[in-house]
Amino acid sequence: MIKFNNISSEEPYLIFQDWYQAAVNAGQLRVQAIAISSYNPKTELVDSRFVNLKYIEHDRWVFFSNYNGPKAKAFETNKTISALFYWNATDAQIRMRAHIEKLPAQESDAYFKARDPEKNALAISSAQSQEIKSYEEVVKNYQAVLEKGDTSVRPEYWGGFQFTPYYIEFWSGDRNRLNKRQVFTKKQGSWKSKFLQP
């Protein structure tokens, strides 16, 4: 699930909440899964992975990650990302473009403090995306941190990312591919909307 905290009342945010509720009502599994795609000019690679969107704070969309992994490095070198929901229960796609940045440290601290110790032990113990000999070693590192005790202090290499979309497309699938597509683009503080061909 995604938490909505004082969410924006602008039109695309109203539509988003409607579509989100429709997906939840249709029994959508892992409705919070969102694909974040990035481009790293150094490696010249496009990359894409699903993360769990945790909350929307007004117009800031927030998820958490390791700060040393490949995606954090890509965000640093190229701030423009795409973010993509696909809810198969309703055949609905939401495509966004945004600039991404780190969450303020205090907000990451507060979030970390409130999490399960088990999840924090993983955040502390994992050097995300680094090679490791075996899965057993992952489990061993994790249990060592968990047994050592305090997992409430956020390590500096873990925290949130936030993005505020300036482009939001609502795509709704149709049996004959007559898909409905409505696009919102933010310019000088206000949203313009148009329809696209399927």
Added chain:
Amino acid sequence: MIKFNNISSEEPYLIFQDWYQAAVNAGQLRVQAIAISSYNPKTELVDSRFVNLKYIEHDRWVFFSNYNGPKAKAFETNKTISALFYWNATDAQIRMRAHIEKLPAQESDAYFKARDPEKNALAISSAQSQEIKSYEEVVKNYQAVLEKGDTSVRPEYWGGFQFTPYYIEFWSGDRNRLNKRQVFTKKQGSWKSKFLQP
């Protein structure tokens, strides 16, 4: 569903088929939905959208699209893409990197000829991603093509894309985020495998 035609028997292809079957058995909706992410150096935009993967022919992964839309333009200017499955029924993610190119014209012709006339009418009538006044106009254009008759001849602005991955990561979610990650990378014709930290 995805069709497997004489699919490669290399290790990551065997794992892929196992994971695919597990997702189907778990009742995965729209198991063929795959997020294709691209980068366009002209617009400097990363973009991402779900398409339907239609078949794997040995080691060529194939889907179909309009050739004039934004994604075709991005593929032309930057051939390296990422391709991403997420099956929420099994909490499994498959992340790939590949170079993309157009399918040979004869293969696109044959595929088009065999499709439903309704789907072809849409492929013919839609200038994908161009602005349109209303959804009603989309339906009107589509019905005009359908009524005109022959929908078996592929227009030159529609056809297949194929990609052959050189990087395949199998990611399997765990309740405590102790996710399992195994990566295959193809170098000089053979696959090397390693494990990554969660």
